[in-house]
Amino acid sequence: MKKSLFPLTMGGFGIGMTEFVMMGILPDIANSLNISIPVAGHLISAYALGVVLGAPILVGIAGNYPPKKILLGLMAMFTFCNALSSFAPNYEIMMITRLLSGLPHGAFFGVGAVVASRLAGRGKEAQAISMMFAGLTIANIIGVPLGTYIGHTMSWRITFLIIAVVGLITMGGIYKLLPEMPVVGESNIRKDLKLFSYAEPWLILGITAIGTGGLFAWFSYIAPLLTEVAGFQSSQITYILVLAGVGMAVGNLLSGWVADRISPIKATALFLALMVVCLLVVYVVSPFKIPLLIMTFMTGAISFSLGAPIQILMIRASNGSDMLASSVSQAGFNIGNALGAYLGGLPIAAGLGYASPQWVGAIMAFAGCLLAIAVYYRQRSVKHYELIAE
Known part of the structure; x- marks a missing residue:
């Protein structure tokens, strides 16, 4: 794998972890926030709604910026909102932070897929994009079970802090490893x-x-x-x-x-x-x-x-x-x-x-x-x- 693709894989790992770990720690969140599990399930829906809304809106707003800057901005938003989730004092604030955490999801993968295809050798675009999505699969193998275990035995709030740390590592990788790319056309x-x-x-x-x-x-x-x-x-x-x-x-x-x-x-x-x-x-x-x-x-x-x-x-x-x-x-x-x-x-x-x-x-x-x-x-x-x- 090209080292320039590593930040995209790492970002996919963090996004996969925050999306899928909710299924494992839902009872812990429900108990902590004094709500029922069906009501806590709305937090999953809030994240999905954030993805649907954020994908076209954020890309439309940031389309004229270089891809590297867009990815840095999206991951900064992802990191900040997941950190806020770890401190959410009640259900209403948690709903807002989960909605906001979902906003950069689709845009990151969308811009990341374009970047990966440009970094790939001729005829290897799909393989490069699959390396970004590999982060999602690794999250399901390692990140989600680990986050679920920590949520059960320690606190679900620590799980979200770990996700925020993954976001910070991804930002560092984007800054250091991802090459500058020009804006293609005017958006x-x-x-x-x-x-x-x-x-x-x-x-x-x-x-x-x-x-x-x-x-x-x-x-x-x-x-x-x-x-x-x-x-x-x-x-x-x-x-x-x-x-x-x-x-x-x-x-x-x-x-x-x-x-x-x-x-x-x-x-x-x-x-x-x-x-x-x-x-x-x-x-x-x-x-x-x-x-x-x-x-x-x-x-x-x-x-x-x-x-x-x-x-x-x-x-x-x-x-x-x-x-x-x-x-x-x-x-x-x-x-x-x-x-x-x-x-x-x-x-x-x-x-x-x-x-x-x-x-x-x-x-x-x-x-x-x-x-x-x-x-x-x-x-x-x-x-x-x-x-x-x-």
Whole structure:
């Protein structure tokens, strides 16, 4: 890995930790702030809302600044807001700090993806972007279990202070290791918003929100699936989540290699089709411990294989608004998070059991796959007409 990509990986680690550790320390926060767990769950929604709002707004505001300065500013905001979360005296202040902590998430990954693609060698753009997303997967292997353990045994406030320290380290890495890059073209909100006048970015956003919703329909309810259906002990869940995290890391690295060789749109369609298969197999083997462990690893690997190719797709469809487009795709992932969790919960509420969200996830992944196929044929048609014009 190029050392210049290290700050992007470190930033991905910090962002992944603050996003996913909430699921592990939610009971501790609820108890400390004297609220119920369902009410504490709104803190997760507040962060996701911050991602959706912050991605286009912050990139639109900062678009005319050099990428290095934008990343420094975003990580400074991330660090400050997570530090504030550690001192939040009540639920209302915590809601505000979680919303603010989510604002730089999408913008950092969006700008970081553009920077990584510029730093990459020719034909290796997806691999470079996957190194940034590797931070997310490492967070699920190391950061989230560690933060959860500290939250349980010491204080959840210390967990957020550690996240703030990761932010400071990332800022130092950006300052020292990331090269200066010129602003490409002149950016303004009116020009960048023309991105949404084209069909392809909307189709890719649909792939992201609907297709990746399949991942979250599975992952949101993995704990009750493991305990209530497969019969694992609750004390074993942390270790199984680490297994899923290792799968995510492997899949993320594989995705960049595949996308650079068969094209991002083919890789996206392939991985979504494989996700359909994985989720259906999870449903079938869910009562059996060993097969379910194998599929937990496999499903984690396939689900995180979508990040790099989708980012490349959106950048190439941006018509010059690459930072905004890349950031908007991160908002799409968080819409997928909300959709997958909500729709996956409906069959459980209807009494169909904790394995039933796999069917919802498979349907969402299949719909995303169909959209990817539509984009593939649309791109082929455009290339065909371009050849005729020449």
